[in-house]
Amino acid sequence: xxxxxxxxxxxxxxxxxxxxxxxxxxxxxxxxxxxxxxxxxxxxxxxxxxxxxxxxxxxxxxxxxxxxxxxxxxxxxxxxxxxxxxxxxxxxxxxxxxxxxxxxxxxxxxxxxxxxxxxxxxxxxxxxxxxxxxxxxxxxxxxxxxxxxxxxxxxxxxxxxxxxxxxxxxxxxxxxxxxxxxxxxxxxxxxxxxxxxxxxxxxxxxxxxxxxxxxxxxxxxxxxxxxxxxxxxxxxxxxxxxxxxxxxxxxxxxxxxxxxxxxxxxx
Amino acid sequence: xxxxxxxxxxxxxxxxxxxxxxxxxxxxxxxxxxxxxxxxxxxxxxxxxxxxxxxxxxxxxxxxxxxxxxxxxxxxxxxxxxxxxxxxxxxxxxxxxxxxxxxxxxxxxxxxxxxxxxxxxxxxxxxxxxxxxxxxxxxxxxxxxxxxxxxxxxxxxxxxxxxxxxxxxxxxxxxxxxxxxxxxxxxxxxxxxxxxxxxxxxxxxxxxxxxxxxxxxxxxxxxxxxxxxxxxxxxxxxxxxxxxxxxxxxxxxxxxxxxxxxxxxxxxxxxxxxxxxxxxxxxxxxxxxxxxxxxxxxxxxxxxxxxxxxxxxxxxxxxxxxxxxxxxxxxxxxxxxxxxxxxxxxxxxxxxxxxxxxxxxxxxxxxxxx
Numbered sequence: 001x002x003x004x005x006x007x008x009x010x011x012x013x014x015x016x017x018x019x020x021x022x023x024x025x026x027x028x029x030x031x032x033x034x035x036x037x038x039x040x041x042x043x044x045x046x047x048x049x050x051x052x053x054x055x056x057x058x059x060x061x062x063x064x065x066x067x068x069x070x071x072x073x074x075x076x077x078x079x080x081x082x083x084x085x086x087x088x089x090x091x092x093x094x095x096x097x098x099x100x101x102x103x104x105x106x107x108x109x110x111x112x113x114x115x116x117x118x119x120x121x122x123x124x125x126x127x128x129x130x131x132x133x134x135x136x137x138x139x140x141x142x143x144x145x146x147x148x149x150x151x152x153x154x155x156x157x158x159x160x161x162x163x164x165x166x167x168x169x170x171x172x173x174x175x176x177x178x179x180x181x182x183x184x185x186x187x188x189x190x191x192x193x194x195x196x197x198x199x200x201x202x203x204x205x206x207x208x209x210x211x212x213x214x215x216x217x218x219x220x221x222x223x224x225x226x227x228x229x230x231x232x233x234x235x236x237x238x239x240x241x242x243x244x245x246x247x248x249x250x251x252x253x254x255x256x257x258x259x260x261x262x263x264x265x266x267x
Numbered sequence: 268x269x270x271x272x273x274x275x276x277x278x279x280x281x282x283x284x285x286x287x288x289x290x291x292x293x294x295x296x297x298x299x300x301x302x303x304x305x306x307x308x309x310x311x312x313x314x315x316x317x318x319x320x321x322x323x324x325x326x327x328x329x330x331x332x333x334x335x336x337x338x339x340x341x342x343x344x345x346x347x348x349x350x351x352x353x354x355x356x357x358x359x360x361x362x363x364x365x366x367x368x369x370x371x372x373x374x375x376x377x378x379x380x381x382x383x384x385x386x387x388x389x390x391x392x393x394x395x396x397x398x399x400x401x402x403x404x405x406x407x408x409x410x411x412x413x414x415x416x417x418x419x420x421x422x423x424x425x426x427x428x429x430x431x432x433x434x435x436x437x438x439x440x441x442x443x444x445x446x447x448x449x450x451x452x453x454x455x456x457x458x459x460x461x462x463x464x465x466x467x468x469x470x471x472x473x474x475x476x477x478x479x480x481x482x483x484x485x486x487x488x489x490x491x492x493x494x495x496x497x498x499x500x501x502x503x504x505x506x507x508x509x510x511x512x513x514x515x516x517x518x519x520x521x522x523x524x525x526x527x528x529x530x531x532x533x534x535x536x537x538x539x540x541x542x543x544x545x546x547x548x549x550x551x552x553x554x555x556x557x558x559x560x561x562x563x564x565x566x567x568x569x570x571x572x573x574x575x576x577x578x579x580x581x582x583x584x585x586x587x588x589x590x591x592x593x594x595x596x597x598x599x600x601x602x603x604x605x606x607x608x609x610x611x612x613x614x615x616x617x618x619x620x621x622x623x624x625x626x627x628x629x630x631x632x633x634x635x636x637x
Contacts, residue, residue, distance in 0.1 A: 029314020031622050053631045064365045064627035084634050086462075086495065093633040115462075115497035116490060116536045169312045169536075222310045 004044065004235045007242045012212060014190055015106075015138045015159040017077070021046050022207060023237045024192065025230065026081075026217025028054075033070040035226050040076065043230035047077045049108050049215065052094045053084040057101040079140065081108040083118070088127035095132055107132060108162070109141040118168045122149045126156060133157035142194055145176035150183045150191075161187065162215065164195035165206065169218050171198025174205055184210040200229075200236030207240025208248060269454060270488045271447045274429060277484055284533055288483045291529035292476060298525055305531035305557045312536050317623040318560045319611070320368040320400070321361045322542075324569045325349050325388055327599055329374030330586070331404075331441030333427075335472060337508035337567075337602045338374045340441065343584040344509050344600035348379040353575035355391050360572040364564060364611045367628040368398035370423065372567075372602075375404030375442060382410055386417045393418035398630035400463065404442065405452035411459030420635060422456035423465035424449065425501065429481030430473040437472060453485075457493035462635060464489060464496040465540065470523075471505030471514030479526055486534055499538035499560060500530060506544050506603040520549060524556065531557030543605040547617075550607055554621055563614035568601040 003009050003020075011018040025045045030036035040048060048071060056065035071078055080098040085091035088111065095107045109132075111124045120142050126149065129139050138159045143149055145163040153161055163183055166172035173196060174180060184191050190212035197203050198219050206214045216233050223229035273280070291301060326348035329338040337344065349357065361369060369392055373380045385403060392399045400421030401414065411422065428434050431446050438444045453464045466489070468482045482500065489498050504523065505514040518526070530539060541550055541558045543565040550561065570576035580599055582589045609617070615625045 029316060030624060031315035032619070032624050053629055053634065054626065055631075056628070057631070057633075062367075062628070064367050084630065086635075090634050094631065097631075097633045113495045116494070171311060218311060218314065221314050 003238060004231060005238045005242075007238050009238065009241075012190065014140075019046050019213075021234070021237075022213040022241055023203070023234050024049065024213055024215040025220060026215060027051075027067065027071065028217055029221035030226065031221075033067070036221070037070060039220050039226035039230040040071075042227040042234075043220070044234050045076070047079055049079045049081045049217075051083045052080045052098055055080070057097050059101060077106065078103060079106045079108050081110045081142075082128075083110040083112070085111050086113045086124075087111065087121070088124040088131065091124070091128040092131050095128075095137060096135075099137070104138075105136060106138040106140065109139055120144060120164070122146060125149075126152055129153055129156045129158050140192070145179035145183060147179060147182040147186060151186060154187065154189050158189065160190040160192050160212070162192045162194040165193050165202065166196030168195045170196050171219065172196050173198060173202035174209070177209070180206075180211070181209060200232045203233050204236040204240035204243075207237055208244050210244055213237070269451050270485060270492075271450050273488055274450065274481060274484065277481060280484070282484075282487060284487055285480065285484055288529055288533045289480065291532060292479070292525060294525070298521065298528070301525060301528035301532065302556050305528040306555050308531055308535040309555070309557050309559065313559050315622055315624050316626045317554060317558070317618050318368070318538075318626045318629050319366060319615070320370055320398075320560060320562055321364070321366040321611070322370045322372050322402075322562055322565050322567065323354070323357050323361065323392075324372045324567055324571065324599075324602065325354050326373040326376065326380050327569055327602065328376040328379040329441075330376050331374075331443040332439040333441075333443060334437045334439065334510065335427075335469065335505060335508070335512040337510060337600060339510055340583075341585045342509045342600075343582060343589075345580045345597060346583050347569050347576040347579045347581070347599045348373075348376075348384075349569050349576045351387055351391050353570065354388050355395070356575045357570065357572045358392050358395050362395050365615070365627050366611070367396045368400070368630065369396050370400045370402055370421070370562075371419075372402045373404075380404070382406070382413065386413055389414060389417040389419045393632070397628060397632050400465070402465075405449050406455070408455040408458045411456055411461065415460040415635075418632075418635075420461065420630060421463035421465060422453070422461040423467075423499075423501070424452045424456070425467040425469060425503065426450055426482075426485070427469045428472040429468060429478055429485070433473040453489055454493060457489070457496045460635075462495075462497060463499060463538075464493060465499040465501060465538075467501035467503055467540075469503050469505060470518050471516050473516065475516050475518045475522070475526075483530065483533065486530075486537065490534070490537070497538065498534075499540050500534075501540040501542065502526060502530075503542060503544050506606065508603040509600055523549075524553065527553055527557045543607040544603065546606045547609055551617060551621060554618065554623065561614070561618075563607075564609065564611035565605055566601070567603055567605060568599040570599055571601065574598070
């Protein structure tokens with residue numbers, strides 16, 4: 001995968017697997033499989049998520065559920081998500097089905113009892129993580145920006161945590177900024193900010209804060225030109241990461257002279 | 268407090284959301300402005316996808332007398348209840364067409380459309396498709412539980428009209444006479460575990476602005492009280508049917524469009540359903556403005572897809588079965604005349620032209636598995 005901005009870029013890891021790109025892309029909401037494929041290529045991403053409820057897991061190549069056939073398993077790590085699951089039991093069942101169907105044993109846990117705002121259930125997510133980690137799955141749990149939950153999930157063996165920036169589809173960026181900073185500060189696993197990232201600026205900000213990566217779906221899928229938007233997000237992610245690595249000055253509330261109190265030492 | 272009490276208080280009850288809904292309906296803002304906002308919200312929450320489903324009418328037997336419905340007990344129509352093999356034959360046709368979400372529809376009849384019959388229908392269909400919903404006579408929560416256990420994920424029940432006096436006038440006999448019983452049905456269904464709850468009003472029965480305000484209030488109520496259910500709303504407009512009931516109120520296409528946009532703007536995350544009651548031109552135009560579920564190639568008569576059950580057709584008059592007549596070539600009587608007669612493949616093709624990705628499968632057996 002080549003860098004969009006030609007910036008130096010060190011690979012990073014999840015569960016021993018290396019990635020160059022820090023942009024993950026979801027596969028829902030696109031106008032067509034072709035739009036989806038082109039946008040994924042343009043994004044340079046190496047990991048895509050796909051909703052198991054849309055997929056055919058029977059092995060019978062159902063033409064009415066052929067989303068997986070449009071995704072190149074050689075090019076991308078396909079990570080199924082459990083959207084539609086209301087509780088741990090359903091998510092675990094879906095995960096096992098996905099593994100039995102030959103998908104990688106990586107699961108993005110999405111458990112949302114509320115179908116309106118699709119906010120994740122913390123209790124069921126923790127339960128499902130505990131069960132599936134024991135069964136050898138690599139778990140990427142989608143959560144609210146709850147720092148305590150993030151640490152509990154780490155302890156339970158989650159490979160990353162995926163706190164939301166704002167609710168899915170809201171496009172409100174890093175509404176949960178304060179909590180995200182705490183999560184990033186305390187995390188010993190990669191933090192991937194997911195949901196609500198409506199513009200490349202949001203993605204850049206996420207990386208500047210210190211997130212390891214972001215996951216974007218809606219903003220790319222519904223853009224007038226999804227491929228171009230994918231490139232924009234990829235550039236923003238690279239820019240944000242580069243800025244983070246160089247170190248950004250902390251914002252100040254007031255202007256200040258360079259050395260008001262200690263300047264005498266240099267006279 | 269159930270929605271019954273809530274509806275009684277509706278004239279005084281002013282929520283900001285309902286106030287906004289009233290304002291959007293009022294015509295103060297140009298329709299094009301509403302349409303732009305509705306289109307953008309729909310895209311944001313649902314993307315470019317359109318979910319497809321098909322109704323499968325399993326019986327047009329009914330004990331209710333409802334003045335506007337083709338299946339009304341006192342209509343002398345051709346009736347049949349499909350047996351399970353016939354239900355499966357109809358479903359296999361729909362699967363062949365691409366459908367993976369089927370809505371079982373039936374009249375209300377304790378003998379012909381029993382709970383065990385419905386349970387068996389669900390079990391048969393779940394072998395073929397991951398998503399099965401029901402649109403049948405209201406039941407108690409405890410009667411719904413086995414149907415959820417059997418694999419049904421959705422329950423659709425239209426109040427028909429939220430105006431009690433009009434409701435009483437139109438529902439002459441049968442269990443459907445009970446306004447409150449029907450009104451509380453969505454809550455009972457949610458309590459039983461249905462994942463999707465669909466409501467609607469039959470537009471044309473009562474003054475439509477009041478009707479849709481009550482429908483909006485019902486939606487707002489269900490989102491709060493049945494928070495784990497995915498709520499969908501339908502806007503069926505009266506169509507020609509046996510009995511030849513004439514609508515008392517006419518909703519123009521412009522008003523209809525404004526209504527759909529207003530619903531989408533006020534409820535950005537719910538499903539909005541458009542059936543084949545509406546003509547192709549209108550369905551194509553409304554698709555980007557808020558609609559997220561569509562039927563296609565639909566038949567509203569039992570056996571309409573394959574001719575299944577024709578050998579069992581019988582004519583009834585005021586509930587009495589008349590001597591069997593030669594009915595070669597005749598089908599059971601439809602509930603209403605559909606308007607968009609395009610086959611499913613044509614609808615899918617048109618949706619793709621309009622920039623949609625038609626989605627057949629959006630549920631899985633593993634979810635809510637029994």
